[in-house]
Amino acid sequence: HCYLQLHPSNGALVYCSNGKTRTAIAMACYLKFAGLVQHSYQGFFHFLTKRGISNPEATWKQLPPSLHLFFRQFDTAVELGGFLNRKPLLLRAIALQGIPVEDKPCLDIWDSAQKHVYSSHPESWNEDLLVRKGAPNNSGDKPTSQWADEEGFYKVNVVLEGDFLMLCRFGGDFAKETTIHDPSKILFRYANTTGFLSGGCPYELPPHKVD
Numbered sequence: 619h620c621y622l623q624l625h626p627s628n629g630a631l632v633y634c635s636n637g638k639t640r641t642a643i644a645m646a647c648y649l650k651f652a653g654l655v656q657h658s659y660q661g662f663f664h665f666l667t668k669r670g671i672s673n674p675e676a677t678w679k680q681l682p683p684s685l686h687l688f689f690r691q692f693d694t695a696v697e698l699g700g701f702l703n704r705k706p707l708l709l710r711a712i713a714l715q716g717i718p719v720e721d722k723p724c725l726d727i728w729d730s731a732q733k734h735v736y737s738s739h740p741e742s743w744n745e746d747l748l749v750r751k752g753a754p755n756n757s758g759d760k761p762t763s764q765w766a767d768e769e770g771f772y773k774v775n776v777v778l779e780g781d782f783l784m785l786c787r788f789g790g791d792f793a794k795e796t797t798i799h800d801p802s803k804i805l806f807r808y809a810n811t812t813g814f815l816s817g818g819c820p821y822e823l824p825p826h827k828v829d
């Protein structure tokens with residue numbers, strides 16, 4: 619934004635693999651930050667229209683819940699000049715209910731630095747990868763988790779600050795590191811930031827709030 623303001627001839631190029639979704643998200647946020655739209659989702663629609671997308675509403679509806687949440691939080695952060703919470707939070711545990719699988723699902727968490735900070739199945743990961751990414755389970759301490767009758771409990775005890783990603787995959791024979799890139803093996807994913815969360819209370823995530 620500052621670069622564009624320096625001289626009328628300055629320009630910026632933004633692109634991604636298909637020139638739509640990720641580019642549209644970046645441009646929507648810029649338009650909101652620059653005060654050219656009231657809400658970032660309006661910038662998203664504006665970009666898609668200029669891009670020649672005849673039905674931007676359909677693209678909007680296809681976005682996962684985490685991106686809808688991101689747009690709302692970005693608007694709030696711009697309007698407030700920062701995040702509501704600037705402190706790290708301790709994620710003590712995760713409970714899963716009503717997932718119709720027999721084998722305990724794999725649960726993995728990455729932090730804002732893209733470090734693999736938790737795995738319910740550390741034995742399924744390459745040891746060198748765990749050491750390089752700084753995952754907490756490479757010291758020999760096994761995480762505590764249990765699974766029975768479509769319900770499970772995972773003792774996490776990981777400090778998170780900023781963005782984080784939680785990925786839940788099929789367990790059993792599919793509990794392999796390579797399945798994190800296979801959409802057919804993913805049960806759900808959840809992306810958020812601690813900047814809009816508060817400590818000391820549980821958070822319930824029904825299906826419509828996870829990807």
